[in-house]
Amino acid sequence: MSASRTARDRVRAELTREIKEAARSRLADDGAAGLSLRAVARDLGMASSALYRYFPSRDDLLTALIVDAYAALGSTAEAANDACAREDLRGRWFSTCRALRLWALAHPHEYALVYGTPVPGYRAPRDTVEPAGRAMRVLTGILADAWAAGRLGPGVAGPPIPDPVRADAARVGEALMPGVPEDAVMRGVVALTQLFGAISLELFGQLEGAVDARDAFFDHNTALMADFVGLAATSTLDRHGQRGARARSA
Amino acid sequence: MSASRTARDRVRAELTREIKEAARSRLADDGAAGLSLRAVARDLGMASSALYRYFPSRDDLLTALIVDAYAALGSTAEAANDACAREDLRGRWFSTCRALRLWALAHPHEYALVYGTPVPGYRAPRDTVEPAGRAMRVLTGILADAWAAGRLGPGVAGPPIPDPVRADAARVGEALMPGVPEDAVMRGVVALTQLFGAISLELFGQLEGAVDARDAFFDHNTALMADFVGLAATSTLDRHGQRGARARSA
DNA sequence: TGTACATCAGTGAACGCGCGTTCACTGATGTAC
């Protein structure tokens, strides 16, 4: 049974993949709000009604694309992180930030799908919640490792944290970087916010005419925020993206 | 001539305003990509063809909305900045950041129009470039004032700035905060990026389930970034949004 | 292995809908003398 099931089912899985692939291409022209089943079917040379054998509605296709985008973003981050020596904390941070930006630049419409303007009328179902956190979790994991290794410096101190914010930071910390004190958690969240702000502004065209050396600019940006969170400067990776460049001292 | 011209022209200006107003409301339901002249006309109780007396095409209406959004964001920032004593630099920074966030929360769809995912197929014309910078210029102006007054601390140092980035920072600094050295310009840009990242993440729903005390969270966020850029902590406004709270020492 | 039946994939026509834009028109408002 399972062997024969896979015969037909492999074709099914393959076509499901192709439909999503075609839909991703369409995204570039029409955006998420304008994603059209008929256009996708046309690109694949099949009847639009055939798509209903694979996705019960347009929104379900959109959901699949969103889940895929989160997953791709997540595994990109994980791969970048894993490519570094575990104890090279600043290197892992840099590598992951860079990988996220490069993925976003290579897949701008999929990035926009998850971190851009929400699609009007579309409500993300539950399936979407879990994969959403994967990329984030890589970055917070680095901070947690740094803290555990006693290698998370004081960073920018800032004013004392008001109680309600402390509660939020405690909850976020519990979920993403257990053991890390609230003020370091806050700095981490601020750094993540900055990271996604930097990627979004570049991707959505707000740097146009203002910043030319985009790669180097992003790297310097990342370096400043690494200092901000207190990630010790032990990496060989934070200048110009050249592995093996001389380590710098903060 | 000019008196009689204004008779008819005042009605025209009024209706132009009403059309844009109705279009703004529509934005909430359908998003920018789905903005429909027919829907706007329906809401106003007029024939859809009548709108062509006011806007030559759908894209021109969209352009008008974008220009308006930038202008509203700009004057919101300016008003918040002007409401503070000129020498209260950190207060001005806080006041402006807060005002921008509150405007965005009050007008999420207009914010998305300018800082969210670009509308597919829409190319912003020239009219859009100048007003885009207004809100930014308020914030950079504060940093420039702080520098001129010798009140811009060292902030986070970061690594030495590579030459291409230095060139970008010099150009941006020239345009937005003349006289401020490149490293401070870079920190300013990073802070602006963080600000828009924070507003966008909150607005686009990424904080859902993670952060509850949104106002206080944003304020603390802002305080950390104010320290990051080196804005001296002399304000009475950076705790809990209460004017007259005790000044704190960094 | 062979046959009878059930399941599934894909088709093409049809549904009802909303869209941007054009056009010839009517009536009101403004202008020139």
Next chain:
DNA sequence: TGTACATCAGTGAACGCGCGTTCACTGATGTAC
């Protein structure tokens, strides 16, 4: 102030289009005996 004319605002019908989704159908693939 009054009249003749030009300009403008708004109408409603029409154009051609694309959309999501349903449905009865055909033929191929899988299942059970």
